[in-house]
Amino acid sequence: xxxxxxxxxxxxxEYPFSRTTGPVxxxxxxxxxxxxxVGIVARDGTVIVPPVEYDPHTSESLTELVEVGDTGEVRSxxxxxxxxxxxxxxxxxxYALIKLDGADxxxxxxxxxxxxxSKISTGMRVRAKWLPAKPAGASEEEQTDPxxxxxxYREGHIxxxxxxxxGGQA
Amino acid sequence: xxxIQLPERLEGVEPVRSIRTFASLxxxxxxxxxxxxxxxxxxxxxLVGQRCPVCKKVYVPPRGSCPTDGVATEEEVELxxxxxxxxxxxxxxPFMANLMEIPYVGALIQLDGxxxxxxxxxxxxxxxxVHMGMRxxxxxxxxGEISHTLESIKYFRPNGEPDAPYDSYKENA
Numbered sequence: 058x059x060x061x062x063x064x065x066x067x068x069x070x071e072y073p074f075s076r077t078t079g080p081v082x083x084x085x086x087x088x089x090x091x092x093x094x095v096g097i098v099a100r101d102g103t104v105i106v107p108p109v110e111y112d113p114h115t116s117e118s119l120t121e122l123v124e125v126g127d128t129g130e131v132r133s134x135x136x137x138x139x140x141x142x143x144x145x146x147x148x149x150x151x152y153a154l155i156k157l158d159g160a161d162x163x164x165x166x167x168x169x170x171x172x173x174x175s176k177i178s179t180g181m182r183v184r185a186k187w188l189p190a191k192p193a194g195a196s197e198e199e200q201t202d203p204x205x206x207x208x209x210y211r212e213g214h215i216x217x218x219x220x221x222x223x224g225g226q227a
Numbered sequence: 228x229x230x231i232q233l234p235e236r237l238e239g240v241e242p243v244r245s246i247r248t249f250a251s252l253x254x255x256x257x258x259x260x261x262x263x264x265x266x267x268x269x270x271x272x273x274l275v276g277q278r279c280p281v282c283k284k285v286y287v288p289p290r291g292s293c294p295t296d297g298v299a300t301e302e303e304v305e306l307x308x309x310x311x312x313x314x315x316x317x318x319x320x321p322f323m324a325n326l327m328e329i330p331y332v333g334a335l336i337q338l339d340g341x342x343x344x345x346x347x348x349x350x351x352x353x354x355x356x357v358h359m360g361m362r363x364x365x366x367x368x369x370x371g372e373i374s375h376t377l378e379s380i381k382y383f384r385p386n387g388e389p390d391a392p393y394d395s396y397k398e399n400a
Contacts, residue, residue: 062260062263062264062267063257063258063259063260063263064257064258064262064263064266064267064375065255065256065257066255066256066257067253067254067255067256068253068254068255068256069251069252069253069254070251070252070254071249071250071251071252072249072250072251073247073249074247074248074249074250075245075246075247075248076245076246076248077244077245078243078244078245078246080231080242081231083242083243083244084231084233084237084242086243086246087237087240087241087242087243088234088236088237090243091236091237091240093236095234095237118230120230120231120232121232122231122232122233122234122237123234124234124236143251213243213246214246214247
């Protein structure tokens with residue numbers, strides 16, 4: 058039997074999950090929707106971004122959410138030469154650990170250098186590129202498609218920050 | 228939690244309580260050679276299994292080998308469009324976007340001439356009358372709509388024959 062006689066068909070499995078966020082991560086997403094970034098103050102006084110519910114060293118509950126900057130410094134990065142469906146950018150970009158101003162821990166996000174890997178380096182300054190706020194009266198349908206592949210307005214999601222771009226004064 | 232201290236800009240703001248985490252996985256599925264042959268026969272309105280040369284059992288849909296004896300199954304055996312319900316499930320929970328009116332019955336049906344059951348729907352009978360041993364027949368979609376899928380059979384329905392004796396399907400019960 059020749060292989061061309063073997064049937065083949067696309068098989069797409071989809072899960073329309075949503076996930077509850079709790080009070081701490083929920084506040085992080087609420088802030089993103091409002092266009093800024095929050096972290097949480099750990100027992101030793103360091104600011105952890107994104108915020109966590111429990112102290113990483115003492116396991117105590119953490120409660121003090123604070124605003125941090127939307128500019129920061131690349132601490133480490135990995136180049137994505139061939140982006141896959143569902144990744145933040147459609148052209149080559151870097152996933153980077155970015156230490157935001159006012160934070161003590163770095164956060165993962167995408168950095169867009171126009172597809173040029175020579176334009177990213179450890180220590181470089183970056184700033185958040187935000188989606189626009191949702192206008193009053195915009196319907197849910199207008200806001201975004203149900204699969205989340207196309208985002209128009211900020212809604213409380215990590216990709217409310219489209220990506221980080223070079224720039225941003227300390 | 229009431230003891231969370233929010234920064235000023237979040238005071239009185241409607242909080243985000245959940246995020247959408249839609250997941251989509253795109254596969255290319257191939258049933259392989261044996262099941263491809265089976266599905267191409269379905270397109271011709273025939274149900275064809277394969278017999279193991281060692282244990283003589285007839286598998287449908289065929290996978291090309293016998294899981295018990297580990298040998299290739301090459302002899303093809305045409306099966307009837309009638310069979311016996313060997314197990315069933317009354318479904319009372321709606322899912323799959325209301326495709327089926329509940330309650331409905333899914334059953335394992337041992338086609339005549341085969342030794343392993345296939346799963347399909349049972350219709351045209353009240354759900355609480357479905358039972359093991361019930362004799363059923365395939366109801367096909369209109370000829371123009373038949374293609375290489377088991378959905379070419381719309382469902383099975385009772386064919387009026389007396390129940391099959393337990394011994395005829397006990398290995399699959």
